[in-house]
Amino acid sequence: MAEDYAAKMGRKTEAELRDYVHNRYQYREEAVLAALDELALRGIPEPAAAALVAELQVSKQETDRRELAERELEAEKEQARRVARGEASPETQEKTGPALYSPGTITIFSVLFSMVAGGILLALNLRALRRTGAALLVVAFMIGYLVATHFALNWLQQTYGNQYVWLGSVFNIVAIVVYNLVFWPRFIGQRAYQSRSWGGALLICGLITMVYLILAMRFGVPSM
Template sequence: MAEDYAAKMSRKTDAELRDYVTNRYQYREEAVLAALTELAQRGTPEPTAAGLIAELEVSKQETDRRELAVREQEAEKEQARRIARGEADPETATETGPALYSPGTITVFSVLFSMVAGGIMLALNLRTLRRTGPALLVVAFMLVYLVGGGYLLFWLKQLYGNQYNWLGSFFNLPAVLIYNLFFWPRYIGPQPYQSRPWLAPLLICGLIMLAFYYFALRFQGAMPTV
């Protein structure tokens, strides 16, 4: 329950009220505003009251925003602890928290399209959580994986011909496992979140795939026949 500063200030002496104004940075904004109001009601207003009130109102809004952010963060941590202890249903927990692409969505996009699609979605999750360092780490992992994995497949093909072409079908699988078993637990964890809609990414990936096949067919058609 919020403290009744008006009633509290009505019991203060004028000197005590002036102390609230003079040393206002030591008190809550609501208390100082109530002291200014009480002085005005007693017929002894503070000469600079108008400027002080405007300053205190701005400061109060900033304080309220900080305290709300702290309360929301604590609520999310408590909900995560309850989920970890099995005291809360994860289905219910998704009603609160930031909007993130779920591990299932990241897995499906990685398998259907590419590990790049899943990695971008994971990096967007980390960006939403304002974890820029881990997001850049995911991007770096994707680049290293593409170069290293592509070189490995090329080396196997040069060494054994087409005998190991089937490995290309499993190219995305190790990346998916690293997304779900390393990056998500380490940098996101069991915190509650809302499932982010996946229709827009699906349309974008679909259009990219169509464009890729279109230009691939055009390129094959343009090649001279022997």
């Protein structure tokens, strides 16, 4: 319940009311505005009261926005804790939080296409959460891992022939494990989220794969 500042200020002395005004940065804006109103009601208004009211109104709007954001963040954290404890209903879980590609979707795309597809979906999740640095870290890992895997497989092929070509799938699985057991817990955690539709991503990945296969057949583009 909001505090009744008007009634509170009605019980203050003039000196106490002036203290609220002169030391206004120590008090809530609503309290100072109520003190100014009370002084005006008593016929002893504060000089430059109009300018002070305008200043306090702007400050109050900023305070209200900050406190609302803090309440929403705390509510999101509490909801995530409830989801982790299994206390939230499935309907609540589906409607709470930002829209993200789930770990299952990231895994499926990594298996169907490559670890690049899964890494891009994870980076898009982090971008949606405004964690640009973490998204860039995922992209850097993805590029570095892809280059290292390419050279490792080439070395194995030149040294041992094609008997270890199956290791490409193992490298892909390692990347999936890193996405789900390192990046996701570290940068996303147990926050509640809505499952983002993957239809558009599937269509794009399918088209890219089809174009790549056509180029590979016509121009001998090396396989990924």
